[in-house]
Amino acid sequence: MARFLPILTLLAAALALQALSGEHAVSVLNYIGLYALVALGLVVLTGITGQTSFGQAAFAGIAAYATAVIATQFGLGPLVTLPAALLTTAVAAFLIAAITLRLSGHYLPLSTIAWGISLFYLFGNIEMLGGHTGIDHIPPLSLFGHELTGGRELGVIIWGLVALAVWAVSNLLDSAQGRALRAVKDAPLMAETFGVDTVKEKRIAFVLAALLAGLSGWLYAYLLRFVNPSPFSLSIGIEYLFMVVVGGAGYVWGAIIGAALITLAREWLQDFLPVLLGTSGNFETVVFGGLIIFLLHRAEGGVAERLSGLVRRLPFLAPTDAGEETDAPQLPVRPRPSAGGDLLVVDSALKQFPGLVAVSSISLKVRTGEILGLIGPNGAGKSTLFNLISGTLHLTSGTITFDGQVISGRTPRQIGDCGLARTFQHVKMMPNRSVLENVMLGAHRRAHVGVLASCLHMERREETAIRAEAIRQIRRVGLEDVMMQPAGSLPLGKQRILEIARALAADPILLLLDEPAAGLRLPEKKLLYKLLRQLRAEGLTILIVEHDMDFVMSLVDRLVVMSFGQLICEGDPAKVQGDQRVVEAYLGDAA
Template identity: 55%
Template sequence: MHRRVVMPLILVVMGALIAPRVLPEYYLSLLNYVGLYSIVALGMVLLTGVGGLTSFGQAAFVGIGAYATAVLTTQMGLSPWLGLMAGLVITGLIATLLGLLTLRLSGHYLPIGTLAWGISLYYLFGNLPNLGGFSGISHLPAITLFGWTVSSSQDFGVLIWVIVGAVMWLLSNLLDSREGRAIRALFGGSVMAEAMGVSTARSKLLIFIYAALLAAVSGWLYAHMQRFVNPSPFSINMGIEYLFMILLGGASTLGGAVLGAAMVTGLKEWLQGILPMLFGQNGNYEAIFFGGLIILCLLYARQGVWPVVVSRVPFLRPRARNLTALKTAAPLPQKAPLPAGEPLLVAEGVTKKFGGLVANNNMSLTIKTGQITALIGPNGAGKSTLFNLLTGLLPLTSGKIEFRGQRIDGLSSRKIAALGVSRSFQHVRLIPTMSVLENVALGAHRRGLAGYIRSGLHLERAEEASILAEAARQIERVGLAKHMHDAAGSLALGQQRIVEIARALCADPYLLLLDEPAAGLRHLEKEALAELLMRLRAEGMAVLMVEHDMDFLMGLADYVVVMEFGQKLAEGLPEEIQENPKVLAAYLGGDVA
């Protein structure tokens, strides 16, 4: 577990044990609401702060959890625990349906979609006769646990904050795993994640469901603490307040979720007492105050208050990962090497049209194992488009692509990655806030099996150690060992390109596609890269490389394919290409020997 989560978790546990014994009833009740809101906010950190999916509808999921237990316990005489189970099942089903519908939206359409169903569910709560209308349902029974009746504020304080601590522990474990890296890659890195074998649609749906289930747990606790449920606490206004909480506290941090819940709850209570004295009894003035506060936060503390606190308190700062356990980790299974010189990827008649623009026209090439193939041509020749066609990021207009005898055109990029194709990108695609080690480990995503439940319960440590050990090995292999714990975004552009190569190698591919890998590298770095590629060739790996540095390329490539205007201009051995008049005229220039 990350140290950045340990301290907030310790504070939460201490608060759960001490607060009920020392706080007056009013403040204890206020603290209980902070805990209830924290559970929802923690789910929103996973969904919005880390996953990048903005939702205004979480209050509706709180309502589903509350109404499920209210109906089952008051109208059917079932226990609150069965009400909890039913609420989780109903919430899970509704969240799955809503997720499948709304998560297909992108940009500003997604939050608008969540706004729509959030409002719809709120009015559904108030208009269904069996739910008591806007008058609500009362006389909910108390929660009992092994003879302990949870009825007083002190009792609920212990239960609520123990659950908050458990949720923080589970989410911390999840985010510190292969599935957690996949979640963190969703925010601005979906294309790269798919190319590394991550099912981004699955990850989005799962975190959407997880956040909804946590909201339902909060609703269940709220219903039995109040012994009364009506639609008012589940309106869209409350959904906006949950967003305020994580924005103020720190949208991407678990400690920030709790801090934000405390700030909004405390400020709201204080303002409701102070503002009417200043401006009169009528009016919702605290909403105006919170609007201004959010603007100030976005201007001066865009990451939230918690990161500011962490930056000023040394013992809260994250420390480098201890790699001692990685030295004894079992190696990941590796693919059996293929015989050298065999056709690995065969593309025939590949054509790609964007409306009237023909980016690739009847392109064909064959890549063999144990061979470095160079793909060259002027800017705009269609090289990167061909890369995207070969790796499934773009669909073909016509033609076919086979990999190891299997048709792969039409397959998704993650399925192609699973077959043994890995790549870098023309424009570097790393998660800048993640360490080099974590970025490279993302390449081994498909080499692990642990899912959300095992990761959350911390039962995948052996597999995680093997993945990180493989990532560390690849980082050392490319010569960036001293930068292993640095944030990837802090590296120079050339070093970031090397990190991408290490990530691609971490996937254990048969075929490595490199898009301008030497761009931004200094002379010695290019020599080190050339040595690495020659070692990979000797190991039987196939490499397809786009590069503009002819001195670097011609001394390294076994075979060269030249493109111009989306078509193949020439192909052959490097020395043949350097003497080809068409190539000299179109690209290399007459002074090339």
């Protein structure tokens, strides 16, 4: 009920305003609904996945023109115009995404400006679309033989679809797909490591945002029964982006708040300024720009962010601690290789950068069921070798084999699919999401429900299993007391423990740990030591890079020592400690 109550409240409030307001207010309310649909797509695209687009108005235009052409030239109704408009928009978005989404930095928003301008002028220069004059005399929207010609009647459809869209997007963002979309923005490399196809997720967000804009364009064609290029220009696309930024780019409700604030501010300025100044002109544009700047200064994260703290205090929306998932289904578990064999084999691994040999023809083996330590002074090439194994870097020459498969040359996601999971030297996570959500992301590749099922809230069984697995791993590493806290609020030591829990949620065969004890206090190190020995006893193989010699010497079964990109010693801790080359290169005479 907590999920439905705010949405039902929104729909009831909109319909009540529709019934009680005058015609002009009804018209404004309908426009807010249309703008909110486009802004909702931008919340997913920009606020969640971090892709800035100035061209969403063009997608609304594609759907509006498709609706107008089919309705006027073929006389077909909404059962044809709606799927046709959305399909046309989706195809256009998919093709544009294939070209532009591999761009990063400022190139992506610049490309959206380019195709937004191109589509705007395309609308005005195609004769079939009526040129800049547009298409008029669009037949009214007809449902069950009844023509909806009034703003109040259409307002019921508009706000009903807004409520449905809010429900669907809320469901999506509260699923494995939603976590993947968030991780694309916060830590793409980490996301790829745990099975998220970041390019695919960006494309999903892009097409979904276009579909919501297309739904708005379809409604717009029937509301005005006239379409021309003006409402689909670049300046309108920029205004949609302002709505999301002002409302709160990371919040579903920010789309509606931003659409309402910007629309009402523009209406008020257009009515008030001519009376105040006694003249007409574009003064409202100047004041409108200043008002947006003021709002951005006063609410940097958007109005929704300012309201979120208040909203969480409401009893039906207050966050609750995660409880036991006693009846949760089990996620699939990987078969474990037999102990004693060679699980990971690095053969003559060479990595060259311009003017530098970071790893020089190193060969080593990690046996199933052991803890192997990789040590060496700073700059020895440990992290480079670690990244070669996990796929973050590619070999210059040599091969890496894992569980009988050659994995060198594969992506981090493909290597992770084989059963490797890792932590990072510099912690990578979703800082604004809870510890629980971060650990749930670790089990992403163990989930298989798609986007549509997530939007329709049909992924609950699988989501319950993922949640139960994450809770089990969080309790396993001793973070249950901070389970619902934002991950970014934890001290560095606990963030590193969080990374281990996330890696364990992936059900790995080989666990790669990059300096896991860094930043931990002595009691935390003791708990980590106990956990890693327990994991080894359970048959998990561990490769660990660590600088804390007291910690690593008593933990590992064998050690590999590197210096200047070369392997200088390999063996049990006692042998390594007594090796003169190791003493000179790393441990020092005090050893």
